[in-house]
Amino acid sequence: MxxxxxxxxxxxxxxxxxxxxxxxxxxxxxxxxxxxxxxxxxxxxxxxxxxxxxxxxxxxxxxxxxxxxxxxxxxxxxxxxxxxxxxxxxxxxxxxxxxxxxxxxxxxxxxxxxxxxxxxxxxxxxxxxxxxxxxxxxxxxxxxxxxxxxxWSKGRSKPPDPNRILVLAVEPTSSDGADSGRATGATEALLATLSSTASLSPIDGRRLEAGGSEEARAALARAGYYLRTVLHASDSIRVRLELHDRIRDSVVGRAFAFAATTTGWEIGFHTAQQLVPLLFPTAHGPDFPLLTTVGPEALAEFFQGELRYRESSFEEALGHYWRAVAADSGFALAGLRGAQAANWTEQRDQARPLLAIALPRLADLPPRFQRLARALDAYLGGRADTAVAILRQTLSEDGESPEAWMLLGETYNHLLPAEGPLDSLAEDAFRRTRQLDSAFTPVLFHLIEFAARRGDTVEGTQALHRLKAARMDTIELGAAELMLRCVTRPLTLLQWREAVERSPDKVRVAAQSLSVAGIRQRRCARDGWEALVVFEAPPTDDASSFRRFGAMFALQNLLVAEGADQEVRALWNANELFNLRYGEQMLVLDALATGRFAEHADRFVAEHLADLARGDSVPSPDLWLAGSWAARSGHAGPELRAVADSLAVRARRGGERRDSLFALSLAAQRTLALGDT
The missing domain is CATH 1.10.510.10 (Transferase(Phosphotransferase) domain 1)
Known part of the structure; x- marks a missing residue:
């Protein structure tokens, strides 16, 4: 070509x-x-x-x-x-x-x-x-x-940014399906290629064309340039672009010809390269080292991934990114984008290996991608405060990044950073994401969550309609429908049973979403967990076993929060699926959290001290629970010392890492119990 x-x-x-x-x-x-x-x-x-x-x-x-x-x-x-x-x-x-x-x-x-x-x-x-x-x-x-x-007027408070270019969708001059597909591919490749350089920040003009908030329009208005491109296909493909320079109040036009067999992504990629001299006419402009060194097979898969990513078809995008890194194992940008797509779909087992491709090659990425990669690495690793610090720095430099706001909201929503209050911070970050990019569908489920917790069925239903319009037939969509149905009118026992039989995962996600943020929809949350405990079929694999135990654990937490101590005991006494020891451990945890269930906790400590005295083996979690209750209840003498010493010996012998953590934790609790702060 x-x-x-x-x-x-x-x-x-x-x-x-x-x-x-x-x-x-x-x-x-x-x-x-x-x-x-x-x-x-x-x-x-x-x-x-x-x-x-x-x-x-x-x-x-x-x-x-x-x-x-x-x-x-x-x-x-x-x-x-x-x-x-x-x-x-x-x-x-x-x-x-x-x-x-x-x-x-x-x-x-x-x-x-x-x-x-x-x-x-x-x-x-x-x-x-x-x-x-x-x-x-x-x-x-x-x-x-x-x-x-x-x-344009929304951006007048700030001068146009010479590094920001608004890219309008490439438009075909005919309604032929092949031409439309080629134009779409050219748009995605144009955006992705311009994004790969540190010198430019392209903005997808479809965010404006699809409507959106005033915040989104104001952000777009600060672009120093906007680009319109028209594609005409006949015996050859002709592309005409107009670059509107808002800083110098000028317009420059160019036209290019391509062979009739040229793909959309090839057109977009080469159009971006021809655009650089227009943006940087007197100085050496940016090149595209991230993409020009990549083979055509990897590049084609990457641009296909970008197309699906922008359509919020993250599962399909993920497949393309995997094939891109399979074709070129050093393709850092494909690794990062794949990790983001996997993270938005809660597939962290795929996000980590993809991110591992990008992290050793951060120097190859533009600064904004470097920061997103480090923040995503911290988030996936559970380092909440590190993730927040990186994202706050990123947003202080560019507050108009929907993906940075989304990841910040996820950090507040799923992890426990020191900054608070977490619920309002998470909701604010998700709302900023929606305002900046109304087409970014992963944020919709979170907005439905917050609306359902408040009992705002109007806002929740509006977001649900948008989620359905995106044709995302996911667990989150089913859970969102279930939450709003229950908040509007509590479901009957039969309706819960039918929901569990259709999809226990949707019930789990709905109950989980309503079990946080002050448990303002307590009845729906409790009914959801009880339905899973009562109606789900006996576990047949690790996933169903984990879900069933998680439901029992969550239900007992809600009962503890309600002060329904007898129901908590009855729940674990009726347990026939799991080791009875789990119920004993849960009740000690409840005692540590509330001060109630003291009789059970005292009995638990006595039994395990007797086991130690006989030389019997006691599991490390049980030792830690017994020692923690002894410290909390003021028994800092021989009982606590015996348990702490036993854990310390086990840690020194090179046991599991958790043995060392249990030993350190209990040693600190014993120090505090002895009055040394």
């Missing part, structure tokens, strides 16, 4: 008022009598620019612009902004008709059409209604300005 042509145009800026002249004005004085329809054309040019970001016609000179007004149809607005309704685009194009008779006869007619675009076109063109209806002419002007005016 080769790039067949150099840039065919290069221009500095839109030229004066000729950008808004009607064709009859362009013909010169006396050529045609001007009337109000000429003003309608000029207004159409203004509306076109408000919607697309540029006037309908630009060129290297005034004469070229005027010639285009007279001879060329205006480019499609939806190529740049697919979110603009077709009916509105057709109204603007009608106002830009070359012949005045084909335009609106009067401004009032134009205003009426803008007020009801659906009704105006329903006899001529059927399209899906949009929110962009019911305007007066004044409202139309305000709303049209908001689409791009808000986009």
């Amino acid at each position: 080769s790039i067949g042509s150099e840039g065919i145009t290069s221009y500095d800026r839109a030229v004066g008022t000729v950008a808004y002249m009607s064709p009859e004005q362009a013909e010169g004085a006396g050529a045609r009598r001007l009337d109000g329809r000429s003003d309608i054309y000029s207004l159409g040019c203004v509306l076109y620019e408000m919607l697309s970001g540029t006037p309908p016609f630009t060129g290297p000179s005034s004469q070229a612009v005027l010639a285009r007004h007279k001879l060329e149809p205006p480019p499609s607005i939806r190529i740049v902004r697919p979110s603009v309704p077709r009916g509105l685009e057709k109204l603007v194009h009608k106002s830009l008709a070359k012949v005045p008779a084909d335009r609106f006869a009067a401004a009032a007619d134009f205003a009426q059409a803008l007020s009801h675009p659906v009704e105006y076109w329903e006899q001529k063109d059927r399209f899906r209604p949009s929110r962009l209806v019911a305007w007066s002419l004044g409202a139309a002007g305000v709303a049209l300005f908001a689409l791009l005016g808000l986009f």
Whole structure:
């Protein structure tokens, strides 16, 4: 594949008022009598620019612009902004008709059409209604300005960032499926290639086109550049790009030709390389060492992974990243992106080996990826405070990274950093993620969790609809539905039984999500755990055994929190599936946590001291529990010393690592019990 042509145009800026002249004005004085329809054309040019970001016609000179007004149809607005309704685009194009008779006869007619675009076109063109209806002419002007005016004005408090480039989706000129797929691949490759350099921070323009919060729009508005790219396929593939420089108020255009068999990712990759001289015209710009040294097979898999990642199809993305590192074992960026995809789907057993590919090669990654890799490593390793420190530093330098906010929320949600309160910090981080990237679906489940805990079924249901729209048929989706159903109206015994029989994992996740943050939905949490204990089939493998024991453990914790001590004892007395010793251990833990169950704990200590005196072997966890209760209950004398000494001997003999931890912990407790702080 080769790039067949150099840039065919290069221009500095839109030229004066000729950008808004009607064709009859362009013909010169006396050529045609001007009337109000000429003003309608000029207004159409203004509306076109408000919607697309540029006037309908630009060129290297005034004469070229005027010639285009007279001879060329205006480019499609939806190529740049697919979110603009077709009916509105057709109204603007009608106002830009070359012949005045084909335009609106009067401004009032134009205003009426803008007020009801659906009704105006329903006899001529059927399209899906949009929110962009019911305007007066004044409202139309305000709303049209908001689409791009808000986009740019939100960033005026800060100067445009020369390292930030807004990349609009590559748009094909035909509706052919192959062309659409090629354009999508080119967009992903363009974004991924620009991301691989330390000098540029590309922003996916689809975040703006899909709507989103004001925060997201403000973040995008600070881009120093925005790039629009159009792809036309026939016997060859032609790509035209326009780079809009907001810092210098200029526009530069280029066109390239590719062979008809060129893939989308190849087009995007080479377009990014051709873009660099336009961004850095007088100095050596960035190259792409992370990607130019990678073989084509690995590169193709990586770009496919990026496409699936941005679609939130993380399972598919994960497969592509694995194949990329299989083709090139040193592909650090593929390893990191794969680890992120695995982490968002709770597959930490896959996240760790993928991250291990990236960590020894951090120097090859741009700084933002280096920080994310270190933070993810700390998170997966349970080093909560380290993860928080790295992510806070990252966000202080770039507060508009959805993935950094998401990982920060996960750290607060799943680990126990010193900073608090954890619940509100986690929810804030998840909300920031959603505001910055409304298409990032992993955050939706967490927002549903927090809404369900508050009993806010309206917000929860809205997030659930968005999660369903993403077509993520996952355990989290089923758990989210179950939570909201129960919070709205408690489920019956039969409904819980059916839920357990369909998917015990969905019940587990729902009960677990409602068992934290102050247990504000205690009944639903308790009913969920009880359903798993009562209705789940006897364990047949490690996973089901772990889930069943986890349900009993969680249920007894809720009962302890409620002060239902008799029910706690009854739960463990009725246990027929697990070693009876587990129940004894749990009750000692309950005693340590609450001071209740003291009789059981005293009996536990006495029995194990007797075992030690006889020379019987006592498991290390039991020794630690007995010693901890002796220290807590004020028995710092011979009983505690005997247990502590036994653990210390076991640790010195080179037992398991937990023996050393138990010995250190108990030695510290004994020191405190003796009054030495």
